[in-house]
Amino acid sequence: MGFPENLLVAEERVALSLHPHWKRLVGAFLFTLLVVAAAIAGVVFTPWQIVRYVILGVALLLLIIYPLRRLIGWATTHYVFTTHRILLRSGVISRKGRDIPLDRINDVSFQHNLFERMLGCGTLVIESAGEHGQIVLKDVPHVERTHGTLYQLVEQDDSRAGA
Template sequence: MTLPDHHLTQGERRIRSFHPHWKRLVLPFLALVLVVVAAGAAMFLIPGGWEYAFYARIAVVVIGLILLTIWSLVPYLRWVNTGYVLTTHRFTISTGVLNKSTDEIPITKVNTVSSDQTFPERLLGCGTLTVESAGDRGEIVLRDIPKIQDVRTDLFRLVEDASDGELDGR
């Protein structure tokens, strides 16, 4: 995913890799369906005998493709190019479609790990993870983390192991 195995340091192993929760794709999917249905209806309603029917159909296709790109493709690309990797030594957050931005938080620098969930998020099993570190950025808030309680537990366990001087649970 966002951190290839050959970028792991000696003795470092991947605990968990994931994207944001799939709920981020619900609105782009609904937009996709809506644009396709609207474009299909517009194509059907353009009279065949009209002298500008060809240009009208091209306009419908162009507008439909622009809307699909903005409302569906771009959010999907953002989702698929956002990744989180939790290893025994660091928590990596990678974002960006054309430009890539990567934040790495060493496990030894993490001070606090907390999570928040609204009722709908509890039903979906996702939530907001807040990681407070001793680094430059201080507090990082990550929204729509899937399996939030498992991620929080793994991260907290790694922080506890690092503070006890243990490496990789040993």
């Protein structure tokens, strides 16, 4: 699911559009493998047909509840950096959104540990002059590059406002 371009205002362009890093899906993937392996073992080693159907039904239910929900949550979470603002969107049925104008951003920092550096992700921290203050975006892919892009966008916005 792509980011809806109709949310942009005139003369606004997308500089960077991201989903959270794929590491958010690792737990759901491992859970899926475990459930599938347990279901196969249960079906193979159970002599009663009705129990096999129950095992398959429970496995299907578990796969729908956790991994599919995580996948949909990941796919519908957007971090969008434009020439005018940052747009944060998430959810399908219950939607959450937040827009931060670039001229309200006071500070941008990032952090990532060794494991996150190996995976190429990290946490982006944005200090805003708004009501909510600090925004913490976890599992941002290429966090250093994203930090640099955001810093550049803020600087360009400052120079455009000053002109």
